[in-house]
Amino acid sequence: MxxxxxxxxxxxxxxxxxxxxxxxxxxxxxxxITILMSVELILNSVNINLLAFNRYLYPHKLEGLFxxxxxxxxxxxxxxxxxxxxxxxxxxxxxxxxxNVNEMKY
Amino acid sequence: MINFSYTVWIPLIxxxxxxxxxxxxxxxxxxxxxxxxxxxxxxxxxxxYITAYLYFFQSDKIEGTYQKISAFSMTWLxxxxxxxxxxxxxxxxISVMMLIVISTVSFMVHIYSLGYMKGERGFERYFAFLSxxxxxxxxxxxxxxxxxxxxxWELVGISSYLLIGFYYQKPSAVRASKKAFIVTRFADLGxxxxxxxxxxxxxTLDFITLTDPAGPAIAQGGGISFMGLSVMTWSxxxxxxxGVGKSAMFxxxxxxxxxxxxxxxVSALIHAATMVVAGVYLVARMxxxxxxxxxxxxxxxxxxxxxxxxxxxxxxxxxxxxxxVLAYSTISQIGYMMxxxxxxxxxGHEGLGYMASMxxxxxxxxxxxxxxxxxxxxxxxxxxxxxxxxxGLRKYLPITxxxxxxxxxxxxxxxxxxxxxxxxxxxxxxxxHNRLLFSVEYAVAGLTTFYMFRLYFNIFWGSEAHYHHTPxxxxxxMTVPLIILAIGSALTGFIPFNKLVTSDSMAFESNxxxxxxxxxxxIGLAGIAAAYVLYGKKTGFPDKIAAVxxxxxxxxxxxxxxxxxxxxxxxxxxxxxxxxxxAWFDRHIVDGMMNGIASVTQIVxxxxxxxxxxxxxxxxxxxxxxxxxxAIFFIYLWR
Numbered sequence: 001m002x003x004x005x006x007x008x009x010x011x012x013x014x015x016x017x018x019x020x021x022x023x024x025x026x027x028x029x030x031x032x033i034t035i036l037m038s039v040e041l042i043l044n045s046v047n048i049n050l051l052a053f054n055r056y057l058y059p060h061k062l063e064g065l066f067x068x069x070x071x072x073x074x075x076x077x078x079x080x081x082x083x084x085x086x087x088x089x090x091x092x093x094x095x096x097x098x099x100n101v102n103e104m105k106y
Numbered sequence: 107m108i109n110f111s112y113t114v115w116i117p118l119i120x121x122x123x124x125x126x127x128x129x130x131x132x133x134x135x136x137x138x139x140x141x142x143x144x145x146x147x148x149x150x151x152x153x154x155y156i157t158a159y160l161y162f163f164q165s166d167k168i169e170g171t172y173q174k175i176s177a178f179s180m181t182w183l184x185x186x187x188x189x190x191x192x193x194x195x196x197x198x199x200i201s202v203m204m205l206i207v208i209s210t211v212s213f214m215v216h217i218y219s220l221g222y223m224k225g226e227r228g229f230e231r232y233f234a235f236l237s238x239x240x241x242x243x244x245x246x247x248x249x250x251x252x253x254x255x256x257x258x259w260e261l262v263g264i265s266s267y268l269l270i271g272f273y274y275q276k277p278s279a280v281r282a283s284k285k286a287f288i289v290t291r292f293a294d295l296g297x298x299x300x301x302x303x304x305x306x307x308x309x310t311l312d313f314i315t316l317t318d319p320a321g322p323a324i325a326q327g328g329g330i331s332f333m334g335l336s337v338m339t340w341s342x343x344x345x346x347x348x349g350v351g352k353s354a355m356f357x358x359x360x361x362x363x364x365x366x367x368x369x370x371x372v373s374a375l376i377h378a379a380t381m382v383v384a385g386v387y388l389v390a391r392m393x394x395x396x397x398x399x400x401x402x403x404x405x406x407x408x409x410x411x412x413x414x415x416x417x418x419x420x421x422x423x424x425x426x427x428x429x430x431v432l433a434y435s436t437i438s439q440i441g442y443m444m445x446x447x448x449x450x451x452x453x454g455h456e457g458l459g460y461m462a463s464m465x466x467x468x469x470x471x472x473x474x475x476x477x478x479x480x481x482x483x484x485x486x487x488x489x490x491x492x493x494x495x496x497x498g499l500r501k502y503l504p505i506t507x508x509x510x511x512x513x514x515x516x517x518x519x520x521x522x523x524x525x526x527x528x529x530x531x532x533x534x535x536x537x538x539h540n541r542l543l544f545s546v547e548y549a550v551a552g553l554t555t556f557y558m559f560r561l562y563f564n565i566f567w568g569s570e571a572h573y574h575h576t577p578x579x580x581x582x583x584m585t586v587p588l589i590i591l592a593i594g595s596a597l598t599g600f601i602p603f604n605k606l607v608t609s610d611s612m613a614f615e616s617n618x619x620x621x622x623x624x625x626x627x628x629i630g631l632a633g634i635a636a637a638y639v640l641y642g643k644k645t646g647f648p649d650k651i652a653a654v655x656x657x658x659x660x661x662x663x664x665x666x667x668x669x670x671x672x673x674x675x676x677x678x679x680x681x682x683x684x685x686x687x688x689a690w691f692d693r694h695i696v697d698g699m700m701n702g703i704a705s706v707t708q709i710v711x712x713x714x715x716x717x718x719x720x721x722x723x724x725x726x727x728x729x730x731x732x733x734x735x736x737a738i739f740f741i742y743l744w745r
Contacts, residue, residue: 027727102720 011052018045032086032096036079043075108160110177113195116150116157116205117248120241124234131230140223143233144216147209147240154209161202162606172611174198174314176250188309194250196313199607200390200464204247207471208380210594212240214587215375218479221583222371222486232272232369239265243380247387251311252301255388259297259348262384263290266376270368282364289361293351300344304395307337317394319452319610324398335402342396342403346389346410353385353440356414360669362437366429370482373429378436378478379471386443386467393460393609397452408448412543415441417666419553423560424663427491428481431561432474435517438550439470445547446532449539450609457609458616459539462531465603469524473516473595476588480510483584484565487577493561498570502577505585507566509592514562516595518555518630524599526627527618531603533626534619551626555633563641 018041025038047068054064090096123146131139165173179194216236223232242261249255264287271283305311308323316323329337349355354362365377376382389396389407396404418437425431443463450459483506488496500507516525529551536544579585605613640647652659661667 023730027723027730098722101722105720106715106718 008052008056011048011056015045015048015052018042018048030097030099032089032098032101035098036082036086039082040075040079043071047071108165110157110160110175110195110197112153113157113197113248114178116153116209117195117241117244119146119150120237120244122146124237124241127230127234127237131234134230136229139230140216140220140233143237144213144220146237147213147216150240150244151209151213154205157197158202158206161197162199170612172199172606174611176314179250191253191311192251193254195248196250197248199611200387201247203464203468203607204387205244207383207468208240208243208247211379211471211475211591212236212243212375214475214479214591215371218374218482218584218587219369219371221581222482223369226369228272232269235265235268235272236372236375239269239376239381243384246384249313251313252305252316253311255313255391256294256297256301259352259384260294262381263287263294263352266290266365266381269372269376270365272369272372273367276367279367282361282367286361286365289358290351293358294348296344296351297348300341300346300348303337303341303344307341313391317392319394319398324394336400338395338399339402342392342400343406345392346385346403346407349385349388350410351385352388353382353444354437355385355410355441355444356417357668359414359418359437360672363430363433363665366427366433370429370478370485373433374475374478374482377433378474382436382440383443383467383471386440386447386463389444389447390460390464393447393450394452396447397450397609404448406448408445408540408543411441411444411446411448412546413441414438415445415550416546416553417441419550419557420662421665422557423553424659426494428484428493428496428561428565429478429491431557432477432481435477435554435557436474438554439466439474439517442529442532442547442550443467443470445543446535449536449543453610454612454614455616457614458531459535460609461603461607461616462528462535464607465601466528466532468601468603469516469528469595469598472591472598473513473525476509476513476591476595477517479584479588479591480506480513483580483588484510486580486584488571488573493564495571496565497568498566499577500566503566503579505579505588509588510562510566512592513595514558517558518634519551519626520630521623521627522596522599524595524597526623527599530618530623530626531616533622537619537622548626548629552629552633555630556637559634559637560641563637567642569643 022038022041022045025041026035029035029038050064050068050071054061058064086096089101093100123143127134127139127143134142161172161175165175167173175197177195177197179192181190182193183191185191216233219232219236223229226232239262242258242265245258246255246262249258267283267287270286271279273279307329308316308326310316310323315321318324331337332340335343351358362377362382366373368377396407415438418434418441422431422434422438425434443466446459446463446466448459450457450463452460483503484496484499485491487499487503490496512523516523519526519529533544533547533551536547604616608614640651664670
């Protein structure tokens with residue numbers, strides 16, 4: 001077994017910090033690209049969680065691994081779609097500041 | 107057996123004509139559409155006469171009885187195994203007789219209309235409506251079951267409405283059409299209730315089963331009793347209510363005089379010869395039920411008929427509008443027919459009243475249609491409805507004069523014209539049944555003659571009125587129907603109805619009862635004499651008599667204020683104390699509730715709409731906060 005040295009909690013603390021950094025970035029940043037990057041941080045924190053739990057609690061199973069692979073695939077496609085949307089928003093509004101993109105209101 | 111299945115085309119042809127003229131009429135030339143409508147009618151007239159010939163003289167009678175033939179039948183609404191509504195064609199003596207009446211009069215009216223309506227706006231619309239009416243009326247008389255009859259009954263009502271309101275730019279015509287529709291519709295509500303009670307009780311809608319004297323519907327008797335009368339009696343009274351409305355009997359007669367706002371040929375067709383006798387036909391159709399299961403309802407029929415005939419005859423004596431006099435005369439004559447049915451028995455000579463009623467229906471259709479068409483020709487020539495604007499017209503309108511005279515003599519019951527025979531049979535039937543009704547009918551016979559000849563002398567004799575231009579005789583399209591109908595009014599009395607159309611479809615012997623006939627002819631002659639003395643020359647007599655019977659005259663002139671009573675009841679009582687509170691409730695409570703819900707929603711949404719700011723990160727913040735709160739809740743507080 002390889003899990004000598006680093007305890008599980010370290011991974012979890014890392015993931016939590018990453019998650020809240022992502023949430024903070026998502027809520028405060030005005031640039032759409034940065035927001036997208038924040039989302040990636042959130043997703044990756046979840047990936048770390050999945051892998052850590054898989055490794056430490058159920059070392060003979062592979063579900064966590066597969067799930068994180070799925071998350072990576074989904075994140076990739078999501079990034080593609082999001083960037084396409086952002087490009088279109090830029091063409092329409094000539095800005096990617098999220099505060100100026102507020103047409104969808106009452 | 108003769109195959110009568112072709113008779114289904116008799117109502118269908120006018121229907122197809124209606125569709126053709128109604129949908130494509132504006133593309134055709136008016137004259138062509140008129141000719142098309144008339145041509146269709148010519149075909150069904152021929153078919154009707156063939157049917158009558160085959161039915162009465164060629165088809166097999168069983169034990170001397172004309173059979174009821176279901177010539178065509180299809181299931182229209184198969185609701186359940188037991189309850190299914192059929193459409194079909196029923197041939198029996200009265201329906202075949204009605205075929206003749208309807209097709210003949212309708213054909214004549216179509217020809218007449220070609221001349222009368224020439225150049226009117228909506229010529230093809232007029233013919234489309236006439237075809238619709240003919241279709242509905244034929245469907246009504248050929249119906250195999252009571253619901254089919256009801257459907258056509260309403261169709262007849264709507265075509266009457268359309269035709270009365272033909273001049274839809276004239277407010278009085280619009281009012282009259284609405285009045286006719288609403289009054290008859292109200293009466294038809296009674297008819298529907300009657301149908302429902304009747305079919306619930308007898309478990310059948312079919313006429314053949316219903317009216318079979320040995321059948322289950324009659325064998326079960328009157329049923330349980332309710333408020334002193336049996337259920338069957340109630341249902342038949344309700345059914346009769348529909349007949350009262352359609353036939354303009356008292357108290358639902360108010361629509362008929364106003365219906366004269368329609369074109370005159372329409373009055374001749376619908377409001378004199380065909381539709382208004384639908385009530386009589388209805389009672390005749392259900393006659394075995396009336397006589398065996400609900401004799402009390404039959405008494406109602408007799409008294410309503412007798413009262414209406416007297417009532418309308420008195421009013422007719424005071425009116426000055428030619429068409430209105432004829433309208434009241436129609437009410438009066440239909441009252442006669444109702445009375446004859448009411449006093450009739452069943453089978454053989456007992457059923458004299460039934461036969462007399464059908465006979466009078468037939469002859470009346472001829473001479474009343476003729477009278478109306480003559481009135482149309484006169485109005486066409488003089489451009490006025492009031493005979494006070496007429497006088498001395500016999501020189502200008504010789505053909506109209508002659509045919510009008512024949513019709514007057516016929517309705518007055520002067521032998522050997524048609525009215526004499528049928529009226530004599532009715533009086534004879536009344537004599538054997540009820541002396542009171544009999545004497546009422548004698549009085550009505552006198553009044554009838556009087557007001558008809560009052561009309562005649564005022565129009566054709568007397569001093570010549572001042573005309574703007576010389577009146578001239580109508581064109582041939584109008585005079586030919588007059589002549590044909592005059593021949594009908596003169597000769598149809600010789601048709602042996604006692605051999606053909608009887609209560610049990612069996613021939614019986616009946617002779618003219620001279621003890622009844624001679625006094626009635628004398629009364630008729632007296633009526634003519636009175637009319638001649640009063641109106642033959644311009645004298646002051648009529649005004650003096652009117653002055654002597656001042657109040658009676660005023661009462662009759664204003665139609666006994668029945669219209670005003672109706673107005674009072676509807677406007678002052680029903681509208682004020684029922685409709686207005688209901689309207690208030692609707693407007694303030696029901697609508698108020700709905701409006702309240704709407705405005706509360708609107709206010710709330712106005713308040714909270716700022717929430718939807720379009721700011722993506724605000725949404726995300728709310729979402730994250732919510733998620734955190736939920737997480738706290740489920741982790742620490744949920745136990």
